[in-house]
Amino acid sequence: MIKIVSVGKIKESFFREAILEYSKRLSKYVKLEIIEVADEPLIEKALEKESERILKKISDQDFVITLEIDGKNMNSLEFSHFLTKTMSFNSNLTFVIGGSYGLHENVKKRSNYALSFSKMTFPHQMFRVILLKQIYRSFKINNNENYHK
């Protein structure tokens, strides 16, 4: 028997239809049970509170770079070029690192660039260190380039 326990209701009707169709097909092979448990609206609200705190620290003219799982993946060299380029047209860069459960939509909307250093396989607390290290390496890389010219 296969049971699928999932959180929250499926809103999109085409997803619901697809689920129904696959459930029907699967029932030939295995006993299937799909269980929906209610999601907790407080999570959304709490993340929204966090987002307000974050947005308060961002100025209108800031170029905002959010760290997101689905952001653009870059290695050190790519990031270094990205940083140089971005700082050449905007002198105020603001990086945003969310909490353990990510960032609220409000922050993502304000973001000018979604960035990802890895697929989040390291502890969340390490994020800040990695970001700083990457920024530091960028400045080193750019500096060396100038030095060798």
Add this chain to the structure above:
Amino acid sequence: MIKIVSVGKIKESFFREAILEYSKRLSKYVKLEIIEVADEPLIEKALEKESERILKKISDQDFVITLEIDGKNMNSLEFSHFLTKTMSFNSNLTFVIGGSYGLHENVKKRSNYALSFSKMTFPHQMFRVILLKQIYRSFKINNNENYHK
């Protein structure tokens, strides 16, 4: 100027030290400001509530497979083999799909296997469809194998 806005306090002292060290080094190159905003303890509590609802639906003898970003990545064929193998020693499989903000530690602890179909680049609502499709394909693959024997 570079600003880093991040949610939550860094607890580990070696991370704090690393941050301090990189901040110092970076200060030679750029004006740096690190801003910590408070995280919202309600998120943790709300996710815990969700986890209780999930755990209630799981029996002691269930083999629990959670869908997690950092889970083992498998393609259809690998998943098909995994499913056959797992069902051969446990007839009760329970897949768990969390809400938009993932799963609480309590559910991860109960999990027997963390699985990932992709690095979560598709909408969360689609998860259930993809899981069903993968399970369906597995049964098809296994069936055809038997058929051609």
